[in-house]
Amino acid sequence: MSDTSLSDLDPEQLRKILSVAEEPDARGSLEENVSAGDRGVFPQPGSWIDQYRLVEQLGEGGMAVVYLAEQQYPVQRTVALKLIKPGMNTRRVIARFEMERQTLTLLNHPYIAQIYDAGTTKSGLPYFVMEYVKGLPITEYCDQYKLTIKQRLNLFIQVCQAVNHAHQKGIIHRDIKSSNILVKSENDQVVPKIIDFGIAKAITQPLTERTMFTEDSQLLGTPEYISPEQADTSVEDIDITSDIYSLGVLLYVLLTGVLPFNAETLRSSGIDQIRKTICEIDPVKPSTRLMKLGIEATKIAQNRNLEIETLAKNLRKELEWIPLKAMRKKREERYRSASELSDEIENYLKGAPLIAGPPASIYRAKKIICQHKSLVVSVAVILVLSISAMIVSLLFNLRQARTLREARITTDYFYHGLLRPIYEQQDREVAQEILDYAVKNLKREFRTGKFKDYPRAEAQIREHLGHAYLWGVKDYKAAEIQFKHFLRLHPEPGHKLNGWNALGMAYFYQGKYKEATAELERAVERLRRSGKVENWHSLMWNNLANVYKAQEQFKDAEQLLNESMKRHHPHTVESIKKLIELYEAWEKPEKAKEWRAKLPRKKAVEK
Amino acid sequence: MGGDQKRFLTTQWSLIEAINDDEKDGGHALVGSLLKRYWKPVYCYLRRLGFDNEKAKDITQAFFHDVVLGRNLIQRADKSLGRFRTFLLVALKRYVAAVRDKEFAQKRISQYKLVPLEKVDESGFSALRTELTPEDSYQYVWVSSLLEQVIELVKNDCYKDVKACHWHLFHERVLEPIIEKTDLPVMDELCSKYQIKDRQTASNMIVTVKRRFRKALRDSLRDLVSSDEEVDSELLEIMKFLPRIAQDHI
Numbered sequence: 027m028s029d030t031s032l033s034d035l036d037p038e039q040l041r042k043i044l045s046v047a048e049e050p051d052a053r054g055s056l057e058e059n060v061s062a063g064d065r066g067v068f069p070q071p072g073s074w075i076d077q078y079r080l081v082e083q084l085g086e087g088g089m090a091v092v093y094l095a096e097q098q099y100p101v102q103r104t105v106a107l108k109l110i111k112p113g114m115n116t117r118r119v120i121a122r123f124e125m126e127r128q129t130l131t132l133l134n135h136p137y138i139a140q141i142y143d144a145g146t147t148k149s150g151l152p153y154f155v156m157e158y159v160k161g162l163p164i165t166e167y168c169d170q171y172k173l174t175i176k177q178r179l180n181l182f183i184q185v186c187q188a189v190n191h192a193h194q195k196g197i198i199h200r201d202i203k204s205s206n207i208l209v210k211s212e213n214d215q216v217v218p219k220i221i222d223f224g225i226a227k228a229i230t231q232p233l234t235e236r237t238m239f240t241e242d243s244q245l246l247g248t249p250e251y252i253s254p255e256q257a258d259t260s261v262e263d264i265d266i267t268s269d270i271y272s273l274g275v276l277l278y279v280l281l282t283g284v285l286p287f288n289a290e291t292l293r294s295s296g297i298d299q300i301r302k303t304i305c306e307i308d309p310v311k312p313s314t315r316l317m318k319l320g321i322e323a324t325k326i327a328q329n330r331n332l333e334i335e336t337l338a339k340n341l342r343k344e345l346e347w348i349p350l351k352a353m354r355k356k357r358e359e360r361y362r363s364a365s366e367l368s369d370e371i372e373n374y375l376k377g378a379p380l381i382a383g384p385p386a387s388i389y390r391a392k393k394i395i396c397q398h399k400s401l402v403v404s405v406a407v408i409l410v411l412s413i414s415a416m417i418v419s420l421l422f423n424l425r426q427a428r429t430l431r432e433a434r435i436t437t438d439y440f441y442h443g444l445l446r447p448i449y450e451q452q453d454r455e456v457a458q459e460i461l462d463y464a465v466k467n468l469k470r471e472f473r474t475g476k477f478k479d480y481p482r483a484e485a486q487i488r489e490h491l492g493h494a495y496l497w498g499v500k501d502y503k504a505a506e507i508q509f510k511h512f513l514r515l516h517p518e519p520g521h522k523l524n525g526w527n528a529l530g531m532a533y534f535y536q537g538k539y540k541e542a543t544a545e546l547e548r549a550v551e552r553l554r555r556s557g558k559v560e561n562w563h564s565l566m567w568n569n570l571a572n573v574y575k576a577q578e579q580f581k582d583a584e585q586l587l588n589e590s591m592k593r594h595h596p597h598t599v600e601s602i603k604k605l606i607e608l609y610e611a612w613e614k615p616e617k618a619k620e621w622r623a624k625l626p627r628k629k630a631v632e633k
Numbered sequence: 634m635g636g637d638q639k640r641f642l643t644t645q646w647s648l649i650e651a652i653n654d655d656e657k658d659g660g661h662a663l664v665g666s667l668l669k670r671y672w673k674p675v676y677c678y679l680r681r682l683g684f685d686n687e688k689a690k691d692i693t694q695a696f697f698h699d700v701v702l703g704r705n706l707i708q709r710a711d712k713s714l715g716r717f718r719t720f721l722l723v724a725l726k727r728y729v730a731a732v733r734d735k736e737f738a739q740k741r742i743s744q745y746k747l748v749p750l751e752k753v754d755e756s757g758f759s760a761l762r763t764e765l766t767p768e769d770s771y772q773y774v775w776v777s778s779l780l781e782q783v784i785e786l787v788k789n790d791c792y793k794d795v796k797a798c799h800w801h802l803f804h805e806r807v808l809e810p811i812i813e814k815t816d817l818p819v820m821d822e823l824c825s826k827y828q829i830k831d832r833q834t835a836s837n838m839i840v841t842v843k844r845r846f847r848k849a850l851r852d853s854l855r856d857l858v859s860s861d862e863e864v865d866s867e868l869l870e871i872m873k874f875l876p877r878i879a880q881d882h883i
Contacts, residue, residue, distance in 0.1 A: 031781065032777040032778075032780050032781050032784075032812070033673060033758045033759065033774060033777050033778075033781075034758060034759045035759060035777060035812065036759055037773070037875045037876070037878050038875075039811050039812065039814070040776060040777055040780060040875055041872075041875045041876065042811045043780055043784075043808065043811055043812075044776075044780065044850075044868075044871065044872070044875070046807055046808075046843055046846055046847075047843070047846055047847040047850045047851075263817065
């Protein structure tokens with residue numbers, strides 16, 4: 027006889043053991059496809075599925091078609107009927123649903139749409155019947171009615187409360203996303219309804235090429251919302267923190283109007299890249315992501331009744347820490363429950379301290395120092411020594427050109443040898459910490475007057491700090507400050523060109539197009555007047571063209587790029603690429619094609 | 634269909650035929666296979682029917698001797714109808730009707746010892762502590778026996794393929810927390826205990842056993858029905874059955 031006796035187990039325990047066989051596994055699946063002949067057999071409005079008469083098709087997604095239907099018996103009511111497309115084992119889907127059915131009856135929350143029934147059509151497709159909710163996906167609703175950040179956060183709190191209710195009953199949604207949270211107005215109240223609770227588990231399949239894409243290479247599901255552990259098929263246990271992650275993504279979208287990972291890039295890559303992105307790449311800070319959107323950011327801000335700068339400022343000031351904490355790669359670092367997340371939002375609205383720490387908080391600094399202790403200490407020491415050496419040299423040998431060169435070499439080393447490798451190869455946030463630390467300490471040096479008579483030295487340092495902020499840690503506001511100092515301090519007009527260009531770019535990335543245009547036009551105009559022509563000057567033309575393009579001044583951008591090619595080099599690859607990008611944005615595909623043909627075929631040669 | 638039918642016939646029903654053919658040599662090895670699967674449901678059905686522990690044990694022994702080893706089961710069996718366990722239950726009900734004749738019971742029962750029931754402790758059957766009907770109790774214990782058998786198959790399979798470590802990992806991480814109602818053990822600790830290099834490897838090992846578990850479950854059910862589709866039906870029925878009886882379970 028077996029040495030494992032199960033006779034004494036209760037039904038729930040037996041069900042759990044049985045469900046081990048039903049869990050999707052990581053390496054292949056026993057799922058059977060419904061035959062291809064079943065494709066395109068979706069019933070038309072007017073037809074019946076069991077006791078449901080289909081009224082109209084409400085929508086179609088990658089996995090299902092949703093109908094408005096009328097139930098005739100045992101009760102008459104309007105319902106939504108979700109018919110799962112071919113590609114799944116019907117019995118298994120229904121069996122999984124049956125396992126959940128009992129628990130689903132425990133869900134009784136005004137913000138959760140009820141699931142009434144599940145069954146199989148005559149052609150063998152599984153279907154689910156649920157409460158019909160006449161509403162818009164939450165992000166669409168918020169944008170359409172231009173809800174403010176505060177209104178959005180209050181709505182999000184309601185969503186968290188509903189999710190928390192389900193979690194307390196032991197039910198994980200597994201597919202929280204905007205289209206699964208419908209919002210409607212009811213008696214002057216905005217009410218969210220979460221749909222599909224219990225369905226995701228039934229239709230969840232392992233994340234493989236087959237399950238991610240249809241035969242027509244259409245992407246199934248919404249990879250942008252799934253947690254790293256859902257994407258990583260080696261992880262067997264999915265818990266409530268997966269829903270917390272998805273809520274974090276949702277909050278990110280509600281705040282910024284865009285997904286944390288560029289959907290187009292994510293979807294155009296293969297399954298491994300999708301998994302790698304979700305599992306390994308940290309999402310960009312909402313404020314940074316917003317500022318990089320260009321003209322789109324203005325519209326996003328308008329949808330929130332805000333100016334772009336105000337929105338970015340709001341985000342930077344604490345708010346953005348919340349979605350970032352919810353989306354941590356390690357689940358133990360996320361909020362522990364939906365109610366904790368909801369409390370955090372309430373704290374933010376009340377102005378109370380948050381659980382999520384700011385990147386520069388004592389907690390964060392301590393953590394970074396613990397993690398990278400030797401790195402931080404050594405960089406700090408070298409930084410201090412370099413600057414001290416430079417100051418001493420300048421003080422004693424200012425007039426010697428050789429010493430000036432040495433000072434330049436020292437600061438260059440500080441930038442290229444230390445800071446750049448840190449932000450390129452290590453942790454960007456470590457670099458941010460170090461930069462902030464350096465600026466804070468240097469401020470003291472600048473104020474006490476050590477640099478008073480040596481503006482060039484200070485300018486040099488400011489320039490490097492600016493570049494590190496701009497290109498390294500992408501803190502554009504901080505970069506702007508440093509470049510402004512640089513321009514104020516540096517006496518040589520030649521160097522100001524670099525300053526205008528860099529400051530222009532810092533403005534550009536913040537979406538301050540007017541200011542960016544002014545700085546870059548100043549640089550370009552100075553070069554035009556000077557008559558000097560060097561190939562690297564094309565950089566200024568390209569940057570200004572980018573700024574024009576972002577403001578949809580396509581004609582100006584085209585003229586500028588053509589001028590640059592004539593002036594600097596007829597066929598620089600960079601300029602051609604810029605022209606192609608311009609024509610694509612301008613919706614002139616023939617022109618883009620024409621210029622693409624002029625690009626050197628480097629890959630073909632290499633092959 | 635011919636192949637399916639053949640396979641079907643080589644399993645449950647033909648096992649009974651083989652038992653009868655082999656009766657002259659005792660037939661105990663073959664009957665052991667059936668007993669293993671069905672004595673617990675039979676015993677629990679009898680207990681829920683109201684027989685006391687000792688009487689239920691005796692009738693279980695006698696039922697298997699008379700009905701399974703005797704020719705009357707085969708004579709009455711109609712292979713085209715229903716599942717074997719349903720058929721067995723019908724046979725059991727008829728047998729019980731006969732056993733109700735006290736004299737018959739006294740005379741026949743105590744001499745058979747096909748099933749080692751001496752140490753059976755009724756407290757080991759949760760189905761006996763509930764308000765389940767005898768039929769539901771029979772079905773419920775059949776499900777638990779089926780899963781016991783599947784688990785044993787997977788375990789033996791792992792040992793045979795020198796995957797004992799896979800088995801232990803699966804048992805501790807997946808089964809034990811369900812059976813003992815304990816928290817999931819920490820994967821890193823399991824890795825260290827079984828000297829597995831990392832969590833990824835351990836996860837893969839568990840997935841390997843899960844797949845074997847799934848296959849063993851389906852194979853075991855496949856032995857009881859005539860087509861792959863019916864395996865799904867069986868599973869679906871079990872899935873519906875367990876939540877239903879959970880309501881009656883204390």
